[in-house]
Amino acid sequence: METSVLLLRVCLALLAMPIYLLSFLGIWKPFCEKIFFPYFLExxxxxxxxxxxxxxxxxxxxxxxxxxxxxxxxxxxIGTGCGTNFQFYPAGCRVTCTDINPHFQQTLTRNMKQNQHLRYERFLVAAAEDLSQVPSGSVDAVVCTLVLCSVLDVDRALREVLRVLRPGGVFYFLDHVAADRSSWKYFWQQSCFPTWKLVFNGCCLTREIWKNLEQANFSELKLQHISVPLTWTPIKPHIIGYAVK
Incomplete structure (x- = not known):
């Protein structure tokens, strides 16, 4: 199994060799963050x-x-990106947006205009692991979808979530995660991992994020494993749910 994974990783790396070369030259990351990833994520x-x-x-x-x-x-x-969650928030909700990547503004502005039932407070350029611009205990709810797969430190990000939430506040999450380790899905996730992470701006395919959530200091955790039918991708396994501080 390990040999097969290694061989597939080499094959994928060869196919993505131009991107690896651009990364080595320091060109890919700024191009990815400014142009490719905002387009892809939209x-x-x-x-x-x-x-x-x-x-x-x-x-x-x-x-x-x-x-x-x-x-x-x-x-x-956290990680508002293009603002695709706005439509699900209740009328009058006061929304503060954060993202480590400031280059989503065009699509984000368009989604804000399409969701005038919300009150937009401000946009902060901030990593999930450092929300120091947000006062402790100042928000009722935190939302984080398709973000914990790419943060540098999941546990630190969850500690920040707990810090900014008021007592009794809620954290909503939805993210793709590692498949069952005995499955072919996990085999493909392992095989794609290095190239996928490089191409898609640090996105990790094999994180068992539910374990981080279970070990965080939430008083209540409602978590469900689901499969999202995203054809021909290794990101079908997801977790969805909410946790109360």
Whole structure:
């Protein structure tokens, strides 16, 4: 099995050799962050939203229940990207957007204009592991979809989520994860891992993010494993759910 994985990794690396060369020359990363990844993510988000529309509706159905005693709901979205989750948030919700990549502005602005039922507070350029611009205990809800797969430190990101949430606040998550280790899906994830991570801006295919969530200090965790029918991709296995501080 290990030999087969190694051989497939070499084959994929050879196919992606121009990207590896651009990366070696220091050209790929800025090009990826500014042009390729925003374009790719916009296209993927449309498909992913269509495939997970019902699950997202169910996921965010209880979001109004976590509004503060004044009835106001303050929401922080980590890794907002193109803003594809806006349509699922309740009217009047005050949204603060964050992303480590500032180059999503065009699509993000378009989605904001299409979702005028929300109140947009500000956009912060920030990594999930460092939300120091957000005061502790200041938000009712945190949302993070298709982000924990690519952060540098999942546990540190979850600690930041807990810090910014008020007591009783909620964290919503949806992300692709590692398949069962005995499955062919996991074999393909292992095989694609190095090239996929390089091409798609640090996205990791084999993270068992549910374990990080189980070990975080949430008082309640509702988590479900699902399969999203994304044809010909190694990112079908997902987790979805919410956790209460």
């Amino acid at each position: 296209k993927l988000s449309v498909i992913h939203n269509r495939k997970t529309h019902r699950q997202k509706q169910d996921l965010f159905r209880n979001l109004p229940e976590f509004a503060s005693t004044s009835g106001e709901l303050k929401l922080l979205e």
